[in-house]
Amino acid sequence: MSTTALQKLVTGSVIGPEDDGYEDARHVYNFMIDARPSAIVGCTSAEDVQAAVSHAVATGRAVAVRGGGHSVPGFGTADDAIVVDLSGLTRIEVDPANRTARAGGGATWAMMNDATMAHGLATTGGIVSSTGVGGLTLGGGIGYLNRAHGLSCDNLISAQVVLADGSIVTASEREHPDLFWALRGGGGNFGVVTEFTFRLHPVPENIYGGLILFEREAAGDLFRYFDRFIDDAPRAYGGFPAWHLAPPLPFIPADRVGEPFPVLVSCWTGEHEEGAKVLQGFRDVGPVMAEHVGAIPYTALNSLFDPLLPRGLQHYWKAVFTGDLTDDVIAVHAEHAQRMPAVNSAVHLYPVNGAVHDVATDATAWGHRDAKYATVLAGMWPDPADNAANIAWVKDYYAALAPHSLAGGYVNFASGDDQGKVRDNFGPGYDRLARVKRQYDPGNVFHLNQNIIPA
Structure with a gap:
């Protein structure tokens, strides 16, 4: 053409x-x-x-x-x-007096955080700063601030949308409320969002947090402690447990680089002294191999993993929701995470509670507020020659977790071969989503996504 x-x-x-x-x-x-x-x-x-x-x-x-x-x-x-x-639509306008921000559909969280944190404000973004504001928000939006302030989609005030018939509309609680409901967790099924308006919250320029890598024998105690702690943890805590291969960073002993370790990633937005006490509770669980913890700009924390994840890697991910971290779940993680084949890969278990529970399950299209963790098995590696081995690692891990998991997985972490799981991934609001899809995109023009078939 x-x-x-x-x-x-x-x-x-x-x-x-x-x-x-x-x-x-x-x-x-x-x-x-x-x-x-x-x-x-x-x-x-x-x-x-x-x-x-x-x-x-x-x-x-x-x-x-x-x-x-x-x-x-x-x-x-x-x-x-x-x-x-949409990479040309990145303009961000911050209204500090009203604590709101408008962001173009092609903006990234790095752009958003830089603009809003200049005023001591932020909204829930992702874990990698080069992630797009749009995709993350439309799929729900889990990040360091969701326990304090809800999901990204919970903070969405309105959206400008280009529909399948070419019309341009604004969706909000007052205008096209059914479309607004669907946009908050229903993915890119309903149109192209060219502008988002968000609610912002005060966030200190320097939070308290960072990384603690524990020796492998502490993995079970770390995960059990975290599972108890997070149930009623202060909302100022926005961290998560993880597994990583130790990357070549200055604070990690050279002879330990490349080994698998259980990791605690922490973001504390309260008083630093209190945050230090909270993290000390984790250190008391078992031996620490290395750590990099202290006062850190929120924008720096939000880009902490960026160097491991440049454009151009091979990716294959799977997503699961789980409840409590039982001994069986912890054992699956310990077995499979220690086989992690590439330093770029990661296993993160993001808590789904705190302010996320302030929103009713049916208030938005994001329908998994009853889960305790949104877990991602993120296979990422540089060499296409390693594709088969890395994909097999993710699939085997996923299969081992399946008997211990809830229905569905977070759509932003789902893979391209998960279309058969779409109903479970969107959860209890799927039938309503299908009806909204029929109203706004009956021809399924927007089908390159975790696709909802029009009712």
Whole structure:
């Protein structure tokens, strides 16, 4: 397809297979995805998005929406698709007096945090700062602040959306409330969000926290202690237990690099002295191998894992929700995490409680507020030659956790081969989501996602 006709419809760039820059533009964050879209439209306005979507529908091509571009299943591209690239829509406007911020659909959490923390404010973002604001929020939005302030989607005030029919609407509690409900956890099924308006909260410039790596023999006691602690932990605590291979960092002894360790990742937004007492309780559980803990800018904590996760890795992830960390669950983690094949990989267990429980299960489309942990088995590695071994590690781990897990998994962590689990992943609101899908996208134009079939 010639891109000439499409270029006449938009003010942004249009890159096709015949153009310079296509090879770089067609690649997404996960380099396991090797699609060749028909065109990549660099949108600079909602009207550009409107034109690109309408052109795709008129020419019978799929619409792939690319916000921050972090979609592990590669939903931001597809063969012969029209890619609606929102990376030109990154403007962020902060209203410190009203504690709100408006963010373009292509903004990342690094951009968002930098803009809002300049005023001592933030909203719940992710764990990796290069993650897109849009994708994270539409799938729910778990991050360091969710125990204190709820999920990202709980803090969404309104959204500007380009619908499948090309119309541009605002969704909020007052306007298109059914669409607003669905956007908060229903993923990219209902349209292209070109602007988000969020509620902000005071966050200290320097939180107290960081990483503590424990010796492996402490894993069981660490996870059991965390499981008891988090039930009624102060909401100022926003950390999680994890497993990692020790990366080559200055505070880690060189002879321990590459070994698997149970890890505590902590974010304390209260008084530092109190945070130090809280973390000391964890240190008392068992021997510490290495740590990097203290006063740290919130923006730095939010980008702590970025160096391990550059664009261009191979990715394969699985997601599970679990309840209490029973001895059986802890044993599965200990067995499989210690086989972790790549230093980029990670296993994180994010608590789902605190302020997340202040919101009723049916108040938003994010329907797993009864879970205790959202666990991600994140396989990430640099060499495609290692794909089979790394994918097998994730699948075997996932199968071992399945008997101890709740139904479904967090959609933002789900893999591209999880379409058969979509109903469980979206949870009890799925039928309502399907009805909203029928109303706003009856032709399933937006199907490159964890797809909800119109009712």
